Amino acid sequence: MFFLALVMVVMPEDGQTPLRRSFVPEILVRAKVTDVTSHGQNWETATLVIDHVFAGTAKLTGTRFRVTAPVVMPFRSGVYGHSLLARFQVGEFGVWVLRRAKADQGLFGGLECHPPVEDCPEYWWRYGGPAPLPARRVISSREGMIATGRFSYDSVLKWAQVVQAISQAARERQPELLKKYSHGGDPLIEPWAIRVLARTDPLAPAFLKELAENAKLTIPGQVTLDSVLCEVIKKDWQDSALRLRLLQGWISGELGDDYSARWISDRLRAALRDRELDIRTWLRLVMGWITNQSMSKSFRFQLLNVSPFEDLRGTKKQNEEQYVFDVLIQLIRKNAGTEVKLAAAQLLFSVSWNDSRLRTVRALLKETLEEEVRTELRAVLNVAEQANADK
Numbered sequence: 001m002f003f004l005a006l007v008m009v010v011m012p013e014d015g016q017t018p019l020r021r022s023f024v025p026e027i028l029v030r031a032k033v034t035d036v037t038s039h040g041q042n043w044e045t046a047t048l049v050i051d052h053v054f055a056g057t058a059k060l061t062g063t064r065f066r067v068t069a070p071v072v073m074p075f076r077s078g079v080y081g082h083s084l085l086a087r088f089q090v091g092e093f094g095v096w097v098l099r100r101a102k103a104d105q106g107l108f109g110g111l112e113c114h115p116p117v118e119d120c121p122e123y124w125w126r127y128g129g130p131a132p133l134p135a136r137r138v139i140s141s142r143e144g145m146i147a148t149g150r151f152s153y154d155s156v157l158k159w160a161q162v163v164q165a166i167s168q169a170a171r172e173r174q175p176e177l178l179k180k181y182s183h184g185g186d187p188l189i190e191p192w193a194i195r196v197l198a199r200t201d202p203l204a205p206a207f208l209k210e211l212a213e214n215a216k217l218t219i220p221g222q223v224t225l226d227s228v229l230c231e232v233i234k235k236d237w238q239d240s241a242l243r244l245r246l247l248q249g250w251i252s253g254e255l256g257d258d259y260s261a262r263w264i265s266d267r268l269r270a271a272l273r274d275r276e277l278d279i280r281t282w283l284r285l286v287m288g289w290i291t292n293q294s295m296s297k298s299f300r301f302q303l304l305n306v307s308p309f310e311d312l313r314g315t316k317k318q319n320e321e322q323y324v325f326d327v328l329i330q331l332i333r334k335n336a337g338t339e340v341k342l343a344a345a346q347l348l349f350s351v352s353w354n355d356s357r358l359r360t361v362r363a364l365l366k367e368t369l370e371e372e373v374r375t376e377l378r379a380v381l382n383v384a385e386q387a388n389a390d391k
Helices: 117-123 153-168 171-181 189-200 204-211 219-232 241-250 258-273 279-292 297-304 314-334 338-350 355-367 371-390
Strands: 028-039 043-055 064-070 093-097
Touching: 028 064, 028 153, 043 093, 043 153, 093 153, 153 171, 153 189, 171 189, 189 204, 189 219, 204 219, 219 241, 219 258, 241 279, 258 279, 258 297, 279 297, 279 314, 279 338, 297 338, 314 338, 314 355, 338 371, 355 371
Parallel strands: none
Antiparallel strands: 028 043, 028 093, 043 064
């Protein structure tokens, strides 16, 4: 887990905001396990010694701290974020965020993944979740992932080294370094650097808009960039042609892996929820993605498990619902791709129902040949008829 100490930020006279402690940990270290004590079968306490300080006073080197955590036993459920998926080993290294106990100011660390709720908006610098800390050489605590790939110890160690370089740099050099790392090709570092830059440099929006033209930016970097610019310059970015070009690049069918797909899926859902994408643009993007990109049934369900009309009222809601309903019906009638038809049928669950729409879907069911799509339409009708009867 992260244990971060958040601090008040006061704008200094030079106009530049100090690095936020919610993004740059107050105490970030590399530490080695020197002793392990078991408490029955289910708990362990490890004693670790700090051998390198990335953020915090260098005097902490050589200091010891302890971590106590439950062990996930075979065939026994556990909360992965709070549990050891591999037992501590004497000699193992890890990257840890530490905090001080209120009583005696002693250091301690932990495995919990999430901070207090009130800290989440500032704490989740990596869009869609917190950084994978602690990162242990044997296993990462985040999502129970074995320490390989993007959440490996080596990946997080690289990020920690960047944190050290920036936090130790003179304040006037920090924006320059953050700009460098914001398009360095690292999917863990890019989002972090973009978010820190946006919150510490008043001139960042102009640079970030230019960055949107960089075709080599990682998908995590692109997603974070869109999220940040929607927060910082709002409508000027949300309605821009540059943003639309960025988003259209996500639906080209050229995504390389599930990792990138998850980032984009989460972003499209969040942007619709927060009204950073209008419903019509969202629908075009999602259907374009489903047309061009292969995906599993479960992934499609997660992508489309939304309530696009939830906070709309009156005529606006009626108009948007009718537009979406008409588009979905036409997609099912005319589109040659079964995946797109299934997606359109799934989205029909989100509209409200009247007799006219029920008649349209009943007629569509008779016209439809694909059994998968027919099954989905029957499910829609069952729900719709019940909802209409309850009015």
